[in-house]
Amino acid sequence: MAYLRLPFCSPYKLVWPLLKAPKDPAEFIHRAYARYVWQMNGRQVLGRVLVYGLLWPLPFAYLSWKHTRRLGAKVAASTGKSRWRQVWEQFSIALRYSISPKKYYVFELFRPERLERAAAYLARYELKGGLHTFLESRIEQPTxxxxxxKAAFFRHCEARGITTMPTYLRIGENGGIERLLPFEGTLPACDLFAKPLKGRGGRGCERWLYQGEGYYRDQNGNTRNIEELLAHFRMLASRNAMLVQAALQAxxxxxxxxxxxxxxxxxxxxxxxxxxxxxxxxxxxxxxxxxxxxxxxxxxxxxxxxxxxxxxxxxxxxxxxxxxxxxxxxxxxxxxxxxxxxxxxxxxxxxxxxxxxxxxxxxxxxxxxxxxxxxxxxxxxxxxxxxxxxxxxxxxxxxxxxxxxxxxxxxxxxxxxxxxxxxxxxxxxxx
The missing domain is CATH 3.30.470.20 (ATP-grasp fold, B domain)
Structure with missing residues (x-):
């Protein structure tokens, strides 16, 4: 059910868009997503969608209560819109456009000018894991x-003259080191930024500022010399291959x-x-x-x-x-x-x-x-x-x-x- 994101959205997003011809790009995208889901999963999920279509008001009520309890009073104080009015608007856009109570607050749909355009908001799952994947399935030579x-990305851009983060080393899980840019010595004598080769969201990243005389200091005040820092990078890479880049300044x-x-x-x-x-x-x-x-x-x-x-x-x-x-x-x-x-x-x-x-x-x-x-x-x-x-x-x-x-x-x-x-x-x- 990854395509449907239940119970965080109503299942009606898979039905309403198919009942009328789209009049604008947003409606076309909503319809295309519903069409794609049914083509990929129709027989497997039909029963679940039918059942959840009846039960959906229960998880909606919980999610609305959860988010309105935490945020509703603050919105009411700022906009004058009561919590009951907020809940009603959440129900309306959830039923028609499958926008969850959380996104009602994230996108600030309690603002009238935004609420009027609720139909044009694109859900995260419509693109990520949805139509992005659908488009990928039509590509003959994907990049x-x-x-x-990240290492292949750097080499690809470097060969085409596209300015990317200077990337010096790729350290594999077996400790092997590949130099991606030339430099003197074991590590470049400059500020360094280390990150997982396939990491996301900044997890596992470290910044080491060059102190001179072959020493580096991280964001926590730890100091290491060149040999110690390289050994540290290899230890990190044993779990997930790492890149060592220049730590540039804004x-x-x-x-x-x-x-x-x-x-x-x-x-x-x-x-x-x-x-x-x-x-x-x-x-x-x-x-x-x-x-x-x-x-x-x-x-x-x-x-x-x-x-x-x-x-x-x-x-x-x-x-x-x-x-x-x-x-x-x-x-x-x-x-x-x-x-x-x-x-x-x-x-x-x-x-x-x-x-x-x-x-x-x-x-x-x-x-x-x-x-x-x-x-x-x-x-x-x-x-x-x-x-x-x-x-x-x-x-x-x-x-x-x-x-x-x-x-x-x-x-x-x-x-x-x-x-x-x-x-x-x-x-x-x-x-």
Missing amino acids: RRILND HPDLRDLSVNVLTSCRMMTIRNEMGGFEATHAVFKSSTKPEAIVDNFHKGGIVSRVDMASGRLGAASDAGVGRPCVWFETHPLTGAQIAGRILPHWRETVALVERAHAAFPDRITVGWDVAITDRGPVIIEGNVQSGCDMIQRTHDVPAGIGRLAECYAFHVARAFERGVSTAWKQRKGLV
Whole structure:
């Protein structure tokens, strides 16, 4: 039932979109998701969907009670909308659009201007594990493996002149070391950032600042010499192969927002109808915890929208599950201005991700993590299965409206016309 995300959404999302012809890209995407799920799992899940269609109000009531109890009073105090009114709105959008009570608060659908556009919000599972996977099944020569392997990604971009994080070493689980860039000695004499080859969300990452004389110090104050640090990296790699990269600094204009981490943008690019590549959305991430070494949402990060034309930041927020209606015009720790600030090198940053997408031409969408450093914009990584939650949390217009949805609907329609690729059949052991 991974495609259905029960009991966090109502099962009616698999029914309502099929009952009428879509009038806009968002409706087409909802319909395509329902169609895909039934094609893939119809016979296996039909009974469950029928049963859950009757029982669904019970888990909905629990989830609504859970989130409204924690957040409802704060929303009522800020908006004047009573908790009973919030519950009714949650039920309405859950029944019609399968938006869960949690997402009602995350996307701030208690705001009237957002509630009016509830039908255009794209659910995380519609893309990640849903239509992203459907589109993948139609690709004959997929580059997914390269994007999912950080060492292969670095080599692929380096060969094509795309600026990425300088990556010095790949350390395998057997302790073997592969040099990806030339340098003198055993380890580069510079600040280093170590991360798992296939890690996610900043887990397992370490930053080691060069102290001179062959010594490095980590974020916890531990000091090691070159031999000790290399042995430490090998120990970490015995569980999960590691990469050793340069630990770059944020651009000087952004250091009052960085709080000891390298701030970054998450940017969405999509292949358009003519085969070109467009950057459609961006958010800027910053940390609020001095002890953090990454700016991820679940590591205490805050996020603000970025105007694609100008690079201007909006107010920032956290994930929205603890403090609804709280938006930061200034940084909560440093007091630095956020809203209205214009990111440096913005045009170059947009051009970089569009050029990077062209190096992976089979991808319909890619979610890029990009740092604007003292060396200019640098790509950290590209994400194959990228969702829209951060975008829809920070932008007033849902992802189902605009170029992202228009291009995505175009490619999904074409994918339904094509059969499953040979590469996909081989991967699934069907040939």
